[in-house]
Amino acid sequence: EAQVTQNPRYLITVTGKKLTVTCSQNMNHEYMSWYRQDPGLGLRQIYYSMNVEVTDKGDVPEGYKVSRKEKRNFPLILESPSPNQTSLYFCASKHGTGSTYEQYFGPGTRLTVT
Amino acid sequence: GQQLNQSPQSMFIQEGEDVSMNCTSSSIFNTWLWYKQEPGEGPVLLIALYKAGELTSNGRLTAQFGITRKDSFLNISASIPSDVGIYFCAGRNNDMRFGAGTRLTVKP
Numbered sequence: 001e002a003q004v005t006q007n008p009r010y011l012i013t014v015t016g017k018k019l020t021v022t023c024s025q026n027m028n029h030e031y032m033s034w035y036r037q038d039p040g041l042g043l044r045q046i047y048y049s050m051n052v053e054v055t056d057k058g059d060v061p062e063g064y065k066v067s068r069k070e071k072r073n074f075p076l077i078l079e080s081p082s083p084n085q086t087s088l089y090f091c092a093s094k095h096g097t098g099s100t101y102e103q104y105f106g107p108g109t110r111l112t113v114t
Numbered sequence: 115g116q117q118l119n120q121s122p123q124s125m126f127i128q129e130g131e132d133v134s135m136n137c138t139s140s141s142i143f144n145t146w147l148w149y150k151q152e153p154g155e156g157p158v159l160l161i162a163l164y165k166a167g168e169l170t171s172n173g174r175l176t177a178q179f180g181i182t183r184k185d186s187f188l189n190i191s192a193s194i195p196s197d198v199g200i201y202f203c204a205g206r207n208n209d210m211r212f213g214a215g216t217r218l219t220v221k222p
Contacts, residue, residue: 004156041214042120042202042212042213042214043157043202043204043212044212045210058209090156090157092156100162100164102147102162103159103210104159105156105157105158107155107156108154108155108156
């Protein structure tokens with residue numbers, strides 16, 4: 001089954017404790033991205049990657065890092081999480097940059113930072 | 115970045131009623147998209163619109179790409195309980211912008 005998977009689905013952590021949220025897709029998509037979803041704000045893009053070893057900042061990259069060492073994986077790293085990073089995070093992927101290719105979203109990771 | 119204004123924020127309707135929601139922007143988009151998100155899931159694409167003026171249907175759902183390229187609407191006809199969820203519009207050029215969502219509740 002074609003899908004985007006994220007782990008963990010739920011995470012409660014404390015301020016300053018480094019964490020990684022994994023994202024994997026099995027559709028051989030070139031493009032992957034991370035969003036955060038906050039009430040009243042919709043989804044805002046954190047980082048995206050056009051292909052292996054190519055990453056770029058989205059609208060809200062502060063406090064986050066990403067890497068794209070393999071095509072299928074795009075982990076999101078919070079080196080020193082803070083309470084304002086409490087949010088619902090979504091990973092997404094799609095084929096290249098073709099104008100009619102749209103994103104598939106993962107199931108989400110709910111992160112709470114205390 | 116440019117913001118999308120999505121309205122209404124929430125709707126409480128009776129099963130069988132029609133639903134209409136819309137999205138406006140101060141900027142032009144080349145693509146308009148409508149997604150649905152159910153609890154515990156990621157957004158799922160419902161309809162994609164690629165041409166100004168385009169009207170596209172997907173079952174009971176109909177969406178239109180505004181002629182000015184600055185707006186789009188989504189209609190759901192004869193709503194059913196499983197239509198419950200949050201509906202997001204998104205406008206795309208090189209990057210994508212999302213509206214804040216419309217939370218739909220359908221009473222049986």
